[in-house]
Amino acid sequence: MTSAIGDLAHTLRQSRYTVVLTGAGVSTESDIPDFRGSGGLWKKLDSMKLLSLDTLYYEPELFYTEGLELLNTMRGKQPNAAHKALAWLEQRSLVQAVITQNIDGLHYESGSKRVLEMHGNLRTCSCLRCGAKTSFDLLVDAASRGEIPPKCRCGGTLRPDVVFFGDPMPPSFQEAIQEAQQADLMLVVGSSLQVAPVSYLPSLARQLAIVNLEPTPYDRAARIVIHDKAGIVLSKLVEHIKANLL
């Protein structure tokens, strides 16, 4: 792995514009299971059904109990070594933006500034009737008191600001396309690259580097592929860069 880390450090320093694309795998070391990795949530629950617009609209009881429980497992966690390394790289202008499929907010918590969240977040929720935004905690509190579906002051239903199966992509997806198009290097961390349309972004960047435990459909197209834990690889990358700065 040492030579691959050196190669990644070199490629990163040569790149004028580097964009990172992260998936659920960057947060497994923060104790949040991914979907498709071994032990992922996909294998345990029908997450696709629970976290869908159909369930939100037609089976609110299921959505605001089991669906919400699943979302709640991703809250209150701490950033890990991988999130911190990415924030460090951004501070040194070695990374220009992080595009994430995650909803856990851990890139922000670790100090990354330019984060494009493709699938929303667990900080806020919105009213389906008047569009007002309010804290996600309010929705959770209401649901735990048995108010299902939780209501806005106007009487409309509150829904999480998460992109569920069946939802359109947020406006930040267009921004992510532009970021990918201008990237000399896209560093993919912890994504199976199987969820469209985000899985299309790596094809837009000039060069690819992939850090993922398991193989991805883009491995053959990538300049560097490291099949190991994100926290270990990115910490070593930071150590390598620091050592060469001295």
Ligand code: NAD
């Ligand atoms: P995924 O579950 O499809 O793939 C995760 C990949 O990460 C797997 O290939 C796995 O091998 C790899 N991986 C697991 N642990 C790793 C580690 N420590 N280091 C390196 N690689 C590791 O994830 P995805 O591609 O992001 O797609 C899943 C969808 O589910 C996304 O849309 C995301 O929004 C959502 N999701 C989000 C969270 C979260 O916010 N933390 C958690 C679960 C699912």
